Amino acid sequence: MNTFESVALPDRLRGLAVQLERGLVERRVVVRRCLLTALAGEHTLLIGPPGTAKSELARRLRAAFRDARYFERLLTRFTVPEELFGPLSIRALEQDRYERHTAGFLPDASIAFIDEVFKANSAILNALLTLLNEREFDNGAGRQRCPLVSVIGATNDVPEDEVGEAFFDRFLTRLPVAPVSTEGFAALLDTGCTDAWSLADDALALADADLAALADAARQVALPTGVVAVLSALRTHLAADGGYVSDRRWVKTLWLLRVAAASEGRSALRVWDLLLLPACVAPDATRQGAVADWLTHHLGVREAYAPARLTRVVQAFEAQLDAERKANDLDYDDAGRLRFSASDLSAGSGTELAIELAEQIGDAKGGAGALRMSYSRQRRYGPAHIGARTAQIDDLLARITGYRTELEAERASLADCRRTTLWLDDAELAQVERHLAATASALADLVARARDARRGFENLPRLPAEAAMAAGDAVPEPVLHEPLT
CATH class of the missing domain: 1.10.8 (Helicase, Ruva Protein; domain 3)
Structure with a gap:
């Protein structure tokens, strides 16, 4: 069984991360992201002002890898290639070869820290491009394979020139590093009384076999x-x-x-x-x-069931219910006169019958105005109509219920992630949880509104069964709304 198939390596990584961040104030996320980036064989760029523990982070990262060779350099516009890549070999020059002694310099390092990485000239940056990306260094007529695991760069400003942008792209992780906050300032002052940092347990350091096992598992x-x-x-x-x-x-x-x-x-x-x-x-x-x-x-939610979209769907049913509640029927006989039945004139029929005194309108004979009758009857609906409406809302409620179950599973997964994660920022996870909780609350409100609409359709004025049969009681067209997938 390889190292990673046991629980040993995950536990060691957790212990290692805790050790690396010991004594650093408000640097947990930066420390862990630097370590993760190095485990992936990539490079990190720290962006921030001087004095924010950027070099300290790099020196600690060195301790995470067993037998790692470390290189550190501050670049300026006067930096020459010899400072990074080693001096020229005199013996090689005597034999007409242009080669460098790289032992102890960047091509020989496993972990490196390069401060003010964009201050160097374009010739140095171009040489660094190949080294960082291909782990190779052009030394004389050949290419030298480099043991580089990860480079941590530091800068105050992000470059804008073409060469600088190409070099900037070689850093997979770009981490802003700000001064300690007001809340953390007292803890920062206390760190001045602590001993110099060292890895408390050397057994936590990662060997090449650990990195190989991790890479196999990642694939x-x-x-x-x-x-x-x-x-x-x-x-x-x-x-x-x-x-x-x-x-x-x-x-x-x-x-x-x-x-x-x-x-x-x-x-x-x-x-x-x-x-x-x-x-x-x-x-x-x-x-x-x-x-x-x-x-x-966007994490943990489906766009089709976003509260804003579901709100529009529920509103479509509410608008349809309102229209059907306000709908009137007018009944005329063959002569075009309003027809009244006994039920129309009975109490509670939903029918309004009124005789109004019309305006005094003079006619050609100078006669007085006439009485005017107005009549309206609230529309009544058959079982097929009401059943179709409630069935459509039932389908909507079933879909939302299924999604609410899915959403609760996502929230449980997120809670488990917050308990077990090595790399994620808990503040960001908490923000996602707040969004999921707000989504769940909005869904509960929409379910209540949809159920109210369903009751409204159930309580629409109903046609007697024989009248519904005589009228044909057709199933209405479905209420149009945005599709839910």
Whole structure:
């Protein structure tokens, strides 16, 4: 049995994440996303001002990997390639070869931290592109394979030039890092009294075999159709909003999601994993917030049963009921005169009969006005009509009931996710739960309104059975509303 098939590695990852974030204030999400990105073999860019523990995060990440070689450098516009890739080999130059001694430099590192990554010139950035993406370094006439696991970059600003944007795209995860909040400031001051950080249990560190086992498990993680549907909808939404996400980035993002699922011992992705997407598909805090908001309103719900759509459906029945309640029948004989029956004149028949004094209208002979009779009878309905209306509402209620059951299952799944997740931000999960709770409450209100409408149709004035048979009691056309799928 490989390492990952037991519970050992998920438990170790949980313990490792707790150790890495120890003593850091309001950095739980950043620490865990950096670790997850490294487990996926990808790179993280930290975007924020100096003094927000960005370099500390990178140094701690080094401890997560056993025997990892670490490299760190601050780039400036005066940085030369030798500072990153090593000095030229004098012996190689004597033999007309242009090669570098890379031992101890970036091509030899497993974990690296590059501060102010966009300050270097384009020549250095172009060399870094191949190293970060292909894990290879052009050294002389050949390419050197590099053991790089993950690079953490840091910057204050997102680049706008072509080379900078290409390099920016090499970082799969882009994490804004803000100064500690007012609420966390006291805890930040207390950290100055603590000992220097070190990994409390070296047994938690990950070996190459652990990473290989995790990758094998991630390749087996299933991709449910519901997750694909949300990904497709988000891709369409981003494209319509002017946001471009390359095909390569979508593929790498899906791999990160699979690693996240596998690291928690799961065999399939779940929709809540998609809350990892904003840092992968949006470049800055503002646009990441917009993606997170979109996900909050789309995860765990079906668009066809959104409260806004269901409200319009229920309103269609309410409007039909109101129209049928107000509908009048006028009964004429063959001569075109109003016909009255005994039942029309009896109490409680729903018939109104009035004789009004007309306006004094002079005629050609100067005569006085005449009495005018007005007559209205509330329309009455047969069993077929009322049965058709109530049956249509029963179908609607059955559909909503089925969806409410589905929604409660999603809420239970979300609650389980909040208890067990290694990587997701509980504040974001709580926001999704609030949206699902609001959806459930709105559905309950709509069910009550639909039932009221059903009772209204049942209580419409009814034709006597013999009258309904004589009138043909036709089944009415269904109430038109938006389709529910």
